Amino acid sequence: MQGTSIKGITKDELLSKTIMVPEYAEQQQIGVFFSNLDHLITLHQRKYEKLLKVKKSMLEKMFPRDGADVPEIRFDGFTDAWEQRKLGDIVERITRKNESLESTLPLTISAQYGLIDQNEFFDKRIASKDVSGYYLVRKGEYAYNKSTSSDAPWGAIKRLDRYECGVLSTLYIVFRILDEDKVNSDYLVTYYDTDLWHKGVQAIAAEGARNHGLLNIAPADFFETTVSVPKDIEEQRKIGAYIMQLDNLITLHQRKYNWYR
Missing domain, CATH: 1.20.58 (Methane Monooxygenase Hydroxylase; Chain G, domain 1)
Structure with missing residues (x-):
């Protein structure tokens, strides 16, 4: 270090400093x-x-x-082939508006954190002040964010778990399971953690699919995609x-x- 200095401090000055020990x-x-x-x-x-x-x-x-119609690893006691179910046959779309301002909690979807408060995720509010025209989403319901990222090349589908309810922009596709005696909610969450659904979304994305990172996917087409489901609800x-x-x-x-x- 001889003959050098650090931010205006010479070697001799640095060595002459005292520290508490x-x-x-x-x-x-x-x-x-x-x-x-x-x-x-x-x-x-x-x-x-x-x-x-x-x-x-x-x-x-x-x-x-x-x-294949069966997985590589399986719990004991299950042998039936899995089914390919059309999403629109097992869920229903939600277009419920927040007209009565039941919630003012603005949500966003993160591939890592799921449906989360915008203020917590972005450290600021992105939603407009008037959220009466937003979708009202209740706990246990799902939403599809068509925005793409390195972590979510075809967007992200997540269930609302953190809050009792919140609001989402109408750019999102919101839905819920029709009959939880036939389709387990935790299973569907897990399925959308895989990349198996990407192929279906890729097939319906319109030409010029990405507009500022947002996929051009019509809700009707989205609900035509398929989900791989075990026949047995217990599985x-x-x-x-x-x-x-x-x-x-x-x-x-x-x-x-x-x-x-």
Whole structure:
């Protein structure tokens, strides 16, 4: 460092600075504390990353692919071939407007966080002040965000879980399951975590599909896409519960990692 300076401070000036130093025993305790903290941070980061890989692998193996009618990995006791169901046969579109201002919570859809408060996600409100013309979405209902990103090349389909209700722009396609005795809600959430539905959306996207990152997809065409579904509702429940449990563990280690940091 001789003959150099850092932001106007010469080597001699830097070396002449004094710093506060505790007794050696206290230094050791401080060092051990931060060493343990670093270990915890690394531990939760590794667990988080490992669980993400496990989820990705299971999503690929627990659903039929490449024309197959059964998945590579399956829970014991289930042998029936899966069905291809038209989305419009198992869900209904929601066009309920927020005319009575039941909610003023503006929502957006994140591929990572799902349906989330705009203020929390963007650190600001994007929606207009008057949200009476927005769709009113209730807990347990789904929405399709046609905006594309690196994480969601064909948009994102998510269920509202965080809040009792909220409002969404009419650019979104909102829907709910017709009969939860036939289609398990957690299963459908899990299905839309895979990339299996991308092919169907890709097929209906109009020419010049991307306008400022927004896919040109008509709701009627969207509901013509198909969903791969086990015939047995119990198999649906088991798949949904398994992936949801993984999601909970992923969230737990992500929160601990962020907290310790």
